[in-house]
Amino acid sequence: MCEVYDKWPELARKAFFQPTEKIDFKDINEIIFSGMGGSGSIGDGFSSIFSKTNLNVSTIKGFHLPESINPKTLVIPISVSGNTIETHTVLKQAKKRGCKIIAFSSGGKIEKFCNNNKIEYRQIPIVHSPRASFVSFFYSILNTLEPMIPLKQNIILKSINDLEQLSKNIASHKLDKKNKSLELAKWINNIPIIYYPNGFKAAAIRFKNSLQENAKLHAMSEDIIEMSHNGIVSWEKTSSIQPILLEGKDDYIKTKKLQKIVKEYFKKNHIQYNVISSPTGSILTKLVYLIYLLDYSSIYKAIIEKIDPSPVKSIEFLKKKIN
């Protein structure tokens, strides 16, 4: 799996410059992404990017579209395999309800349904597995939807350059003390809980999923602002759970204050925590930086534990039963 991750910056660049028919949907008031697991993280990432526009943007991870959808809703189903039952079901509902649609997959039932129903569709090749295909899918979708994306092209290119720079520190040919992903993987020796600020939900949930699928480890994630109203109380009891705080150098001032207080609280109560900071820059740079660093960490954690990160036998068991 490391070989694919070592190529992420290259795959991102290739996906963004791949010739594609770009699209600009007019007269829409809402965008709903639909996808599970890694494809759901793509939706979460786009939700953060679009949060700076006047569109309502959300991600559905499940079978149901909300009742409020209408022909001005743009539904974007994403499934790397193209066969995930939840995403396929949402696509069928969106068609029935007369929504605008563009779907992305490597083929499968989603491609077939779109072709049979003349629905806008783009095929993107799978790279290793749905979760390892993240960067190819993310930048291919950015490429296709570029006219609608509230980011200038130079900002998108900067995020790819930043991935290249990060790769020099965390890739698998550089397993020394400066490798931030490896150091985090070595630090994790119990169940981690990932606390995230506004905008970083995609990175936190993605890290939780990657630890679960790659390292076969229980993991949790929680919004730090919400945690300050409930989750913080659970630390009154001794626990072996390990807090990891995701932070951005330009987080909202009140969030920064809260992060500082939470860290003080942990120190006072002798709770060991870890902080992973994103660089300054666009929300795109911040998210892909964190996802790259943290995905590697989940793979290194698997390798440290002598676990093969690739197979996900339990998911296959469930899929066979539900499909």
Ligand SMILES: O=P(O)(O)OC[C@H]1O[C@@H](O)[C@@H](O)[C@@H](O)[C@@H]1O
């Ligand atoms: O992107 P698709 O193929 O719909 O998969 C969505 C998710 O399905 C799960 O069962 C796993 O395989 C995840 O790694 C994957 O991200």
